[in-house]
Amino acid sequence: MSPTLAVNGKESGTARILGSGASGVAELLVFHPVDTIAKRLMSNKAKASLSTLSPIIFREYSTAPLGRKLFSLFPGLGYAAGYKVSQRIYKFGGQPWINEVLSRNYRTSYTNMFGERKGKMMMQATAGSLTGIGEVVLLPLDALKIKRQVNPNAFRGRGVVRIFMEEGTTLYRGWGWTVARNAPGSFALFGASAATKDYVLGVSDYSRATWTQNFIASVAGAIASITVAAPLDTIKTRIQNANFEQKTRGVTIVRDLLREEGAMALFKGLTPKILIVGPKLVFSYTIAQSLIPWFANYV
Numbered sequence: 001m002s003p004t005l006a007v008n009g010k011e012s013g014t015a016r017i018l019g020s021g022a023s024g025v026a027e028l029l030v031f032h033p034v035d036t037i038a039k040r041l042m043s044n045k046a047k048a049s050l051s052t053l054s055p056i057i058f059r060e061y062s063t064a065p066l067g068r069k070l071f072s073l074f075p076g077l078g079y080a081a082g083y084k085v086s087q088r089i090y091k092f093g094g095q096p097w098i099n100e101v102l103s104r105n106y107r108t109s110y111t112n113m114f115g116e117r118k119g120k121m122m123m124q125a126t127a128g129s130l131t132g133i134g135e136v137v138l139l140p141l142d143a144l145k146i147k148r149q150v151n152p153n154a155f156r157g158r159g160v161v162r163i164f165m166e167e168g169t170t171l172y173r174g175w176g177w178t179v180a181r182n183a184p185g186s187f188a189l190f191g192a193s194a195a196t197k198d199y200v201l202g203v204s205d206y207s208r209a210t211w212t213q214n215f216i217a218s219v220a221g222a223i224a225s226i227t228v229a230a231p232l233d234t235i236k237t238r239i240q241n242a243n244f245e246q247k248t249r250g251v252t253i254v255r256d257l258l259r260e261e262g263a264m265a266l267f268k269g270l271t272p273k274i275l276i277v278g279p280k281l282v283f284s285y286t287i288a289q290s291l292i293p294w295f296a297n298y299v
Contacts, residue, residue, distance in 0.1 A: 017089055021089045037057050041056065042234050080145045082141050093292070120198075125190050128186040139172050188224035192223075196217040222279075
């Protein structure tokens, strides 16, 4: 039998869209500059030191007044808004729906394989992984956001419509690496979050978790996700920040990176991502998990 796609969840689709969309907007307003810093650090191929951090982060505005420096960390805000809000709606709103599909059709299989308790957590993690794989459809918006953050010259005065018309499938460059990053990363995010709620916090009904419980679970999920996905994220970022006409294969990037910078370069930006970007994911995931059940009381 084919899986049944019609599911009756505790939260409506509208509640999931509103809750996850609101989390995306809040995250964007607070953390876009942090994301820019992380992307520029990951894209930097030279050895970083205290004396070179300012030129790496602020580029041509490294000697500008403080206000101009800070404003320079908001490139591509329009692309970021389109990507981030769409991503959060898809990821945080779509994962519960996929989990319901798995639960309705494959609960017995998961229970037989992992047991009742672990089976529920494995379904959460699997639903997260499947959601992460499907996230590749949003790759063009992500690519444009990253280019605006680290390589604005790639636009050369072209608008977004013209770029889409001229570049076409080029905007999906690095899609394989994106899937390879998202599958384990999203598995770790939702799986570690579910395990924390169940084993550490004693929450069996995840939708009834308090704000504090959602926050603690989000911290565990974010750290696990960022660490697991870090090497592939570095490769994906370097593929996407190149000029449109430059067709560099991921395998070539990995080879050059290992030869010129060493294996630890795969984890470039991991510390600032965990310390700074990590809270971004914790922030948005906590808000989504808290707002979706709240909106479900009204829509």
